[in-house]
Amino acid sequence: MRKLLIAGSLLLASPLVWSQSKSLSGFNDADTKQELQLESTFDGYLSVPNIDSGIRIMSSHPHHVGSPGDKAVADYILQKFKSWGYDAQIETFYVLFPTPKERLLEMTGPITFKAGLAEPALKEDGTSDQTREQLPTYNCFSADGDVTGDLVFVNYGVPEDYDRLARMGVSVKGKIVIAKYGRSWRGIKPKVAQEHGAIGCLIYSDPKDDGYYEGDVYPKGAFKNEYGVQRGSVLDMPIYPGDPLTPGVGATKDAKRLDRKDALTLLKIPVLPISYHDAEPLLRALDGPVAPEEWRGALPITYHVGPGKAKVHLKLAFNWDIKPINDVIAKMPGSQWPDEWVIRGNHHDGWVNGASDPISGQSAMMEEARAVAELHKTGWSPKRTIVYCAWDGEEPGLLGSTEWVETHAGELQQKAVVYINSDGNDRGFFEAGGSHALEPFMNEVARDVIDPETHISIADRKHARELVNAAEGGRLKKDLLQKKGFTLEALGSGSDFSPFLQHLGIPSFNIGFGGEAAGGDYHSIYDSYDNYRRFKDPSFQYGVTLAMAAGRTTLRMADVPLLPFDFRALYKTINGYATELMTELDQMRESTTLINQILKDRDYGYATDTARHLLPPVAKDDVPYLSFSSLQNALGDLEKATNHLADTLAKAHLTGSGAQAVNEALYRAEQQLLSDNGLPRRPWYRHSIYAPGFYTGYGVKTLPGIREAIEQRNWTEAQQQIELDAAVLKKFAAYLASINVGSSGLAKK
């Protein structure tokens, strides 16, 4: 009844009725009308059955890097793009891709136990029995190793967990650690374990984070059953992504390769992911202090930190092969500005069948591309060249996108207007991250796409969720209620936008839907078509909606006369980050002083249960005052430059080559935010504003040079990074100020 009412009221608010009053940045009135008409036609071409069959077909067999399934999917995509009239081809790279030769995990005493390390086939899941085609459960880029030692439970295995272990008097030196999946990207866990002297690492999915605690388990419900295992890469991508043997250059057949031992992104210790079924006997055997409350999961045991009498033996050996990866690149040339490229991508390789990750996104992208091709058949051509990319090798380490970007870096920095990424997609809310100069633009896109469940715009639904989340958390405030538009998330890593944005400075987006389809299938054999259609997006409507959102993003960026970069939004964002950092530094200073004081007063000793032997934390050096003045001055310049540019663009009436020159200056502006030497100790990452965290992995660090130096309490480096970022922002402001818009008349708005 309620649904009918909503649907009824919706007829009045459909996009066609709205279109008269809508404005699109960078389009004049006539162009706007035409563009909205085009999008409406585009929407009409999108087909639910195509999304469905695309997912079914491409996830019908395991298709990890180097497998027959992988090649078959690439060929399928190629053939499809060709059939739709794209200029499509496969570009092949040759990358290091280890696969397991031997996997052994056992407890040798006091109880003996041998881990099963296998996900069983289920009759409710039609592809789960393709055992011979499946990669076994493993962490890709683990080291070979044969180690035996005591076991220590390290919570999520992030640096602060080791601080806590030290307070409990527990060292992992010479021991094997067991960490929970979650909190950080998985690759951080063995890296930090290795830094602390561990000789091996197990990562398990605790049922609290990923299992029965969350809901009914597969196949009754969507959540991880006791045997489910999350595969995944542990390449040290925060150093650089892509083939570990060819940093910075394309992994072509004849590329010069590092020796494996010299590759900085390869671990030295063995690491293995296990199920909670396999983890339980190991954790149960631990002794030592009871784990702090925040560490405990949902297994029916008392979580101890260890060590105990139990000895664990972990033996792993891998085939360290070079495998081909096949990127499918499909172009539709621009009619007016063929050398300006709007690039749209989604990977196609999966860890196993990958129905959700990544095929749901791939199928939506292909349906979008098919509809664009249909538009083309009606006589329309994009003004700029559209490039569809189906990446291979994303799972092991963004291999396909990174190698392609590194191979074509020069051309891309010249031609790439924007990179629009998606990945796995399911029911729920619009999620969007990206370059903040395009935040107003993405708000217009989300304003114009209707959510299939609620029939309001995906922007309004996102706002509703923000309001209700705040209300449920007791944090609802008036300013949130009145907030206009949404904030674009800053991008860290975890999908193929990373090389475009962080290595080349190409404006990027990462978009998709989610939040209503949590489950435990991620990187397991149960990420299947059968699972997807029951739990992820049963109507496949969110595939269509992703095609609508990403399609609009692509079409508008391809057709817009004046590129809709608004650097005022970027300025505001960076200024926000800078303010946040200054506040955090002040808070760090205050809390350091106070905690050092209570340490000096021995309050920790007095407050601690004398039977628990918890040591006080280590006193930290005082936090100095850093000078932010150069950064603040640079931000002042930037504010002025962005306001001036916005004003002149609003007044300008750009046509012909003048427009082209201005557009080129606009889309290449973000490259000015690259620093020459990149981030400390990881020069591949050159963007001064966005980077994945050195100790978070996927999680973003904004103003990363400064922020991470502060977090690591490296004050000298923090001050250096402030100066470096100030110089970059000053250069960026000067660049924007120098854009010659001209003044050939007032725009008709």
Added chain:
Amino acid sequence: MRKLLIAGSLLLASPLVWSQSKSLSGFNDADTKQELQLESTFDGYLSVPNIDSGIRIMSSHPHHVGSPGDKAVADYILQKFKSWGYDAQIETFYVLFPTPKERLLEMTGPITFKAGLAEPALKEDGTSDQTREQLPTYNCFSADGDVTGDLVFVNYGVPEDYDRLARMGVSVKGKIVIAKYGRSWRGIKPKVAQEHGAIGCLIYSDPKDDGYYEGDVYPKGAFKNEYGVQRGSVLDMPIYPGDPLTPGVGATKDAKRLDRKDALTLLKIPVLPISYHDAEPLLRALDGPVAPEEWRGALPITYHVGPGKAKVHLKLAFNWDIKPINDVIAKMPGSQWPDEWVIRGNHHDGWVNGASDPISGQSAMMEEARAVAELHKTGWSPKRTIVYCAWDGEEPGLLGSTEWVETHAGELQQKAVVYINSDGNDRGFFEAGGSHALEPFMNEVARDVIDPETHISIADRKHARELVNAAEGGRLKKDLLQKKGFTLEALGSGSDFSPFLQHLGIPSFNIGFGGEAAGGDYHSIYDSYDNYRRFKDPSFQYGVTLAMAAGRTTLRMADVPLLPFDFRALYKTINGYATELMTELDQMRESTTLINQILKDRDYGYATDTARHLLPPVAKDDVPYLSFSSLQNALGDLEKATNHLADTLAKAHLTGSGAQAVNEALYRAEQQLLSDNGLPRRPWYRHSIYAPGFYTGYGVKTLPGIREAIEQRNWTEAQQQIELDAAVLKKFAAYLASINVGSSGLAKK
């Protein structure tokens, strides 16, 4: 090594060295010196082996109300007090005390299961096999009942949980509910279930709150094993405590008794406590929505709310007997003011062996009383009469204390200077609640007692803990570091102070130690001597420390020439509560407006996963502005009166009958805070400042009349209660202003 250092530095700061410079409120310099000397002698009498043997002897058999063990303990205590020279006697009351005749809990389908309802004897626990003397696991004052129905999981069973159930579309009408122990006092759970139409109630101990999640289980560790059950009363004590059949009057042999059906504090539905072993199959059988995250416990299941196919059958029948309870009352007459009584109490009845609850406190009190008697033998006598009370029947509902207080109400309101309560006691930190006019006094006591583990004062250790807790929670601020003294907790209910404070307005304290000895023995057969000496206070030092703290409180209050009431502290506390209420009302108004707005905008529908069917909350009526002016004006009067009184007391040099009159005016002042008609719907509770919450049980509500009306959104009553409390405070201020201190000279300070 570190311990030695601390002990070394301590020698310099021992009480004897300090005593010269210490001041004691209400004592002049000479008296102070003498008093500190007395306390030092007193400390010397206290004996660890006595505490140990007292616990061992009194917990050697089950000793619940009406049992042979109960009588034996009362007789033991009586004999001891007599042997020490006290004027001691047993005062007997006759109270309703139901015990189980039949207990049956079973699931009849789809799986059949019969709950064991028994705690097994353990070889590691020497008294756990006294099965024939033990009360079975039950909730005292459950109704008789034989009910069958669907089961619904209601989280902790507090009102907000039912709001959430309503949003999930689940009703408990005609059903049996299962609630977790915790969050509220247990009696609230069946009461709220009954209000919502449930026909029965199970309460279980989830291992997350009380079991393996917390630590190793008994007997390996201290925490609740799978069979442990928390017994306990479900009498509706927030209406009135004490014998349900004799509200307001002593339950003497011939007292007029209500008919059981007319007793407001008796439930109408059956309720039974069960172990997590017995709860697991029931919870596992539930269907319906997955429980919200905050509801989930640590059993290895997906927590569903229910109902499901499972039918539950609960049959309970009780012997509704009238049983005798035996309070031991022991007096040492005051030499100077025999009609001023300093009353010190701790209950002696346990649910089973009760080594921790209450015998650890009882044994400490008796050792204190013995040491006081030793002082007496040296020729010292207290100036005021000291009354030691060992209460019976606390567990079923503060029966012994309440009936005694009701019987002697008139005399107590005339003579009682203060009531000092303790209960179970174990290792850790000093915990103190009470009347805030005595907050500065209790700070002086805690300043002068040394913690046996850290060898600093129990006040300093309490402060250290507050600082470290704040630091660990990221909340450490400068003002906390600089804070002088601790805040006395406001008293709700849960032990025998309640009738003194809340029914008669007698200044009260509740003190003890704890926080380092959590465990799962509470109200189970495992609350034993064997358990206590392993996990609660192995050295029995905290029994001695309680005797030192409570002994000082008793001795100082008994000997002090000018009673150390400082009503400025009370004013500040009440003013704080009033400010807090005004702020909360404003926040309620703002959040109501905002939430009603997003309800009107249908954001809840838009933000909710359409597959989960979670209804929006019900819109609430807008929060009006209430007038607090009368309360604020009364607080203004009170501030003036308390400052004036403090000034004149500081200047006065009181002796003889002048002192007696002023002292009497001071200790009877708190009675002015009683309201004539008591709290709405529960007239037994007459204190305007402190009461147990109607829906929290033990948890305190300050300014309860106003606060609970606001929480219940009863705006008319809230305004009435503001006026009533304003009148009470105005009367109180006038009373304080009228105390005639005289001005016979300046005090030598």
